[in-house]
Amino acid sequence: MNVLVVNAGSSSLKYQLMDAGTREIFAKGNCERIGLDRGIFGHAVQGEAKVEEEALFPDHRSAIRTVLDHLSELDIAIDGIGHRIVQGGWHFSDSALVDDEVLRKILEVAPLAPLHNYGEAAIIEYCRERFPSLPNVAVFDTSFHMSMPAVASTYPLPREVCEKYHIRKYGAHGTSHRYEWMRAKALLGDSCHRLLSCHLGNGSSLCAIEDGQCRDTTMGLTPLDGLMMGTRSGSIDPATVCYLQREGGYTYDEVDDMLNRQSGLLAVSGISSDARDIRNGAKAGDERCLLAFDMFAYKAMTHAAAMIASMAGVDTITFTAGIGENDWSIRQAFCQTFEWLGVRVDRERNRAEVGGERVISAAGSAVTVMVIPTDEEYMIAKDVERLAF
Ligand code: ADP
Numbered sequence: 001m002n003v004l005v006v007n008a009g010s011s012s013l014k015y016q017l018m019d020a021g022t023r024e025i026f027a028k029g030n031c032e033r034i035g036l037d038r039g040i041f042g043h044a045v046q047g048e049a050k051v052e053e054e055a056l057f058p059d060h061r062s063a064i065r066t067v068l069d070h071l072s073e074l075d076i077a078i079d080g081i082g083h084r085i086v087q088g089g090w091h092f093s094d095s096a097l098v099d100d101e102v103l104r105k106i107l108e109v110a111p112l113a114p115l116h117n118y119g120e121a122a123i124i125e126y127c128r129e130r131f132p133s134l135p136n137v138a139v140f141d142t143s144f145h146m147s148m149p150a151v152a153s154t155y156p157l158p159r160e161v162c163e164k165y166h167i168r169k170y171g172a173h174g175t176s177h178r179y180e181w182m183r184a185k186a187l188l189g190d191s192c193h194r195l196l197s198c199h200l201g202n203g204s205s206l207c208a209i210e211d212g213q214c215r216d217t218t219m220g221l222t223p224l225d226g227l228m229m230g231t232r233s234g235s236i237d238p239a240t241v242c243y244l245q246r247e248g249g250y251t252y253d254e255v256d257d258m259l260n261r262q263s264g265l266l267a268v269s270g271i272s273s274d275a276r277d278i279r280n281g282a283k284a285g286d287e288r289c290l291l292a293f294d295m296f297a298y299k300a301m302t303h304a305a306a307m308i309a310s311m312a313g314v315d316t317i318t319f320t321a322g323i324g325e326n327d328w329s330i331r332q333a334f335c336q337t338f339e340w341l342g343v344r345v346d347r348e349r350n351r352a353e354v355g356g357e358r359v360i361s362a363a364g365s366a367v368t369v370m371v372i373p374t375d376e377e378y379m380i381a382k383d384v385e386r387l388a389f
Contacts, residue, residue, distance in 0.1 A: 001389065002026070002076055003381040006064065007084040008123055010115035011035055013063045017071060017078065020381035026076050031055070031063035034119070043070050060119035061126045068130060080135045080388045081127050082380035084175065085120050086223075087113035088140030090166055095143065095383040098124055098136040106138060112166065113222070135388035139380045144174030145207075145214045152216040152310060169225075171217035173199045176374040177207040180318045183357065183372045185212070191368065194311040196304060199374065200330065201321030202230040202273065206300070208307040216310035218303050224259060228299045230273035233263035235303075268292035275323045275330075296323075297333040304334070314341070314367055320374040331360065335369060342366025 001021060007014045013031040018024060029043035034057040041055040051070065057063040071078070083098075089109025096102045103124060110117035124136055145153075153169040155162055162168065180197040195209040204227040208215040218226025218234075228234040241259075244250045250258070266273035269292035271281060278296075281289030308314045317338075319331055328351045335345040344365035349358065361369035 001079045001385050003384045004071065004078050004081045005084070005377045005380045005384075006067075006081060006123055006127075007377065007380075008060060008063075008116070008120050010119065013060065013067065013123070015067050016377045017074075017076065018377065018381055020378075020385045023378060027071060027074060029067070029070075031057050031066060033057065034060055034063050041066060043067075045074065060122045064123045064126050065130075068127075078131075078134065080137065080384040081131075082137045082139055082384040083120060083124055083127075084376065084380060085138045085140045086116035086142075086172065087170065088138075088142045088146075089170070090168075092138075092140045092143045093146035095137055095139040095380075095387060097387045098128070098138050102138060109166070112170070135384065137380075137384040137387050139175055139383050141172045141174050142170040144178045145169070145171035145217050147213040148216060155221070167221055169217070169220045170222075171205070171207070171214070172219045172223040173203070173205045173207070173217075174214075175376045175379045176320060177205075177209065177214070177217070179374050179376065179379045180207075180320055180372050181209045181212055182379075184316050184318055184370065187357065187370070188316060188368060192316045194314050195316045195318065196307050196311075196314050198300065198304070198317065198319045198324050198334075199321045200227075200300065200319065200324035200327075203232070204229050204234075204300070204321070204323070206303055206307050208310045210311045216307055218307070227303055228268075228296055229264045230275075231261045231264050231266045233259045233267075234299060265292050265296060268295055275327060279327065279329070297330050300330070301334055301337045304338070308341070317343070317367055317369045318372045319370070320372055325355075325371055325373050331369075331371075335361075338367070343369065345369060 003018060003020045005016045011034045016028040017026045027045045032040040039055045039057040041051060041053055043051040085106060087109055089112055091105040106117055106121050127136055155167050176199050177197045181195055184192050184195055193211055197207045197209055199205050203223055205219045207217040224232050226234050241255055244255050265278055269278045269289045271277060278289045278292050282293045323330055331350055335343050344362040345360055346362040350360040357372050359370050
């Protein structure tokens with residue numbers, strides 16, 4: 001079954017056309033700078049770049065139109081389309097086959113993720129208009145976390161405020177954490193019950209998963225909460241926001257921009273949001289880079305302890321995404337912190353420059369530690385297969 005997977009961000013759109021059975025990728029590419037000037041369109045077929053050019057994408061509809069125009073030149077029938085949706089709000093605890101009602105709900109919850117859901121809904125609308133007979137499936141970043149117990153998801157704010165504004169912990173990266181659980185369980189079988197899934201990339205989050213159910217996660221009402229990230233602050237005292245507005249004269253937009261785009265690794269290092277730059281800076285003795293690197297690991301470890309407590313234990317830890325898959329030193333620092341729990345990392349395995357799924361814990365470790373490269377696109381394609389056929 002051939003599925004087009006569309007992963008749209010606030011100003012970008014990535015896509016893959018793949019066989020959900022064999023995982024073969026026929027075509028993939030991206031549209032960058034949607035809604036801005038100097039857009040870029042990239043399109044590769046069977047791994048070979050076909051287009052890499054400047055383009056103008058005034059909105060998300062124009063981006064998906066360009067993608068579908070190029071895909072129509074291939075001799076490959078599309079059987080269904082899967083859409084990554086950032087926020088499913090209180091409506092969706094699973095992916096959903098799109099009809100008018102599902103689309104209405106995606107728009108209803110859009111105020112929780114205004115930079116994402118509106119554009120994603122516009123893409124679905126365009127796909128339905130252009131191919132009325134093709135099924136569209138919406139796959140939400142949040143739905144996996146809806147199994148979280150109330151003790152983890154409830155915000156201790158006045159009840160009527162939470163109800164009126166639908167304030168709770170929704171989390172994010174749910175498709176990635178779900179994939180980590182699926183693969184860990186498939187590989188480890190009965191020895192895997194309590195998984196700590198560590199998605200460490202530009203955006204980072206942890207998830208505590210017990211027998212396939214989310215027990216807790218570090219992102220909150222929005223993906224700003226939890227770990228320190230590339231440009232996002234992660235958890236800080238919320239009074240900082242009031243203080244900046246009251247004493248600093250910052251507007252709402254300025255604080256929003258500061259917390260989401262000018263904080264995290266970028267702010268602490270003073271040079272970059274990219275972990276590779278920070279690691280190089282730290283190696284060269286740059287003190288701000290050293291602090292940024294140590295803080296990233298420290299925040300991940302202290303939040304991990306909270307996640308482990310939510311499950312009253314852990315038997316499996318997985319690392320994924322750009323930093324989790326590639327940076328052995330973060331993994332080592334992380335695992336050493338949990339030696340008191342019986343975690344033993346195998347130094348050589350952890351440092352080996354090999355890709356793919358691999359165990360990095362030592363024989364006799366009380367916790368199995370693995371690197372499992374995430375594949376959200378595959379998960380989305382499988383959901384299309386499951387719900388549309
Ligand atoms: P996103 O959240 O945007 O999908 P990624 O999962 O691609 O992010 O992760 C990006 C992060 O991964 C960057 O901080 C980058 O520096 C880091 N990264 C990528 N490759 C490596 C590597 N080989 N070693 C260390 N860090 C890496």
